Amino acid sequence: MKLVTRDTDYAVRALVYMAQQRGRLVTSREMVDELRIPRAFLRRILQQLGRHAVLKPIKGKMGGFVLSLPAEKIRLTDVMRIFQGSLEISECMFKKQVCPNRARCFLRKRIVSIEAYVVNQLRAISIASLLTEAR
Amino acid sequence: MKLVTRDTDYAVRALVYMAQQRGRLVTSREMVDELRIPRAFLRRILQQLGRHAVLKPIKGKMGGFVLSLPAEKIRLTDVMRIFQGSLEISECMFKKQVCPNRARCFLRKRIVSIEAYVVNQLRAISIASLLTEAR
DNA sequence: CAAAATGATATAAATATAGTATCATTTAAC
DNA sequence: GTTAAATGATACTATATTTATATCATTTTG
Ligand code: FES
Ligand code: FES
Numbered sequence: 001m002k003l004v005t006r007d008t009d010y011a012v013r014a015l016v017y018m019a020q021q022r023g024r025l026v027t028s029r030e031m032v033d034e035l036r037i038p039r040a041f042l043r044r045i046l047q048q049l050g051r052h053a054v055l056k057p058i059k060g061k062m063g064g065f066v067l068s069l070p071a072e073k074i075r076l077t078d079v080m081r082i083f084q085g086s087l088e089i090s091e092c093m094f095k096k097q098v099c100p101n102r103a104r105c106f107l108r109k110r111i112v113s114i115e116a117y118v119v120n121q122l123r124a125i126s127i128a129s130l131l132t133e134a135r
Numbered sequence: 136m137k138l139v140t141r142d143t144d145y146a147v148r149a150l151v152y153m154a155q156q157r158g159r160l161v162t163s164r165e166m167v168d169e170l171r172i173p174r175a176f177l178r179r180i181l182q183q184l185g186r187h188a189v190l191k192p193i194k195g196k197m198g199g200f201v202l203s204l205p206a207e208k209i210r211l212t213d214v215m216r217i218f219q220g221s222l223e224i225s226e227c228m229f230k231k232q233v234c235p236n237r238a239r240c241f242l243r244k245r246i247v248s249i250e251a252y253v254v255n256q257l258r259a260i261s262i263a264s265l266l267t268e269a270r
Numbered sequence: 271c272a273a274a275a276t277g278a279t280a281t282a283a284a285t286a287t288a289g290t291a292t293c294a295t296t297t298a299a300c
Numbered sequence: 301g302t303t304a305a306a307t308g309a310t311a312c313t314a315t316a317t318t319t320a321t322a323t324c325a326t327t328t329t330g
Contacts, residue, residue: 003136003224003246006288012242027306040290047308060297063306076242089138106265107147107211111138114256121249130241141319162275175321182277195328198275 003118007083010037011045012076015127018055019071025064045083052082071128077119087122089115138253142218145172146180147211150262153190154206160199180218187217206263212254222257224250 013035018026028046032039046065050057056068067074080087089111148170153161163181167174181200185192191203202209215222225246 001138001219001222001224003249004242005286009242016241029306038289041288043307044289044310050307057307058297059295059307061303061305062298063296065307084136087136089136106151107139107144107260110256110260110265114138114253117256118249118253121245121252125242125245130245140317164275173320176319178276179279179320185276192276193328194276194326196272196274197329198327200276 007045008080011079016130018067019127019131027064072126074127075123076125077123087119140219142180143215146214151265153202154262154266162199207261209262210258211260212258222254
């Protein structure tokens with residue numbers, strides 16, 4: 001049971017690293033070396049973060065990435081949503097099909113209320129808050 | 136992000152159904168018909184519940200299953216553990232490998248504390264408590 | 271002994287996660 | 301203006317997990 005997948009985790013590591021650089025331009029190559037994340041995988045992750053405007057890509061030679069928001073404003077939930085889709089922990093067990101079980105679905109209601117708490121807690125985690133921990 | 140997998144869900148439905156029968160012997164065939172769960176799948180699920188002593192199998196013609204515990208004592212977490220293994224929501228992103236990232240793992244600590252709450256909430260859900268909802 | 275149940279277990283299919291690879295485009299420096 | 305070093309887009313592969321299915325053995329009642 002994994003709340004956070006590997007790409008979210010890698011993305012967070014990269015974002016924390018970038019935040020530590022205080023606005024310095026950082027290349028994917030540098031982060032691959034520093035963070036020991038598979039190259040092609042990290043590249044794709046950074047591209048996705050770029051598309052969602054979490055970081056600002058700078059193209060061409062001497063290019064790289066910078067955060068496009070202050071680290072306080074990047075929340076774990078934002079990152080999770082990019083890589084893991086909806087945060088519904090209470091996702092219907094028969095996703096995508098017409099659920100044949102609504103009537104007998106005793107569990108969902110219970111889980112929905114737990115979910116609210118979890119999402120709130122996750123939302124409270126920002127890159128900045130992880131940063132203070134990192135030093 | 137699914138907190139509960141399909142087999143756990145099926146198991147819970149079956150257990151709730153059995154609880155409703157107040158000790159009457161129930162066959163897998165009957166539950167397949169009532170609950171619309173794929174036959175072979177439900178059979179295997181019941182076997183697993185039997186192995187873990189959640190229900191008592193009665194072999195031979197006229198056989199079937201009965202709960203081996205009062206419905207109040209069967210907790211969702213028990214069922215989840217059978218079908219989903221550990222309840223660690225904070226499972227290391229690099230499970231099974233020697234984690235190459237402990238030093239940079241900022242997230243795990245945070246998630247561990249969320250996990251404690253979630254597991255407590257789930258533990259409070261018993262088959263009996265779902266039963267009252269079911270009517 | 272036959273029928274109706276469960277036990278054990280192997281296998282397959284579908285989906286999700288994790289990772290790779292390739293080629294195109296942009297930009298700076300020479 | 302060519303080359304090198306960066307990102308963009310996107311297709312592909314591999315692995316693991318989830319969701320089943322299928323088969324044969326064993327037990328028990330009538
Ligand atoms: S299984 Fe569909 S709503 Fe619960
Ligand atoms: S990634 Fe291994 S402990 Fe966090």
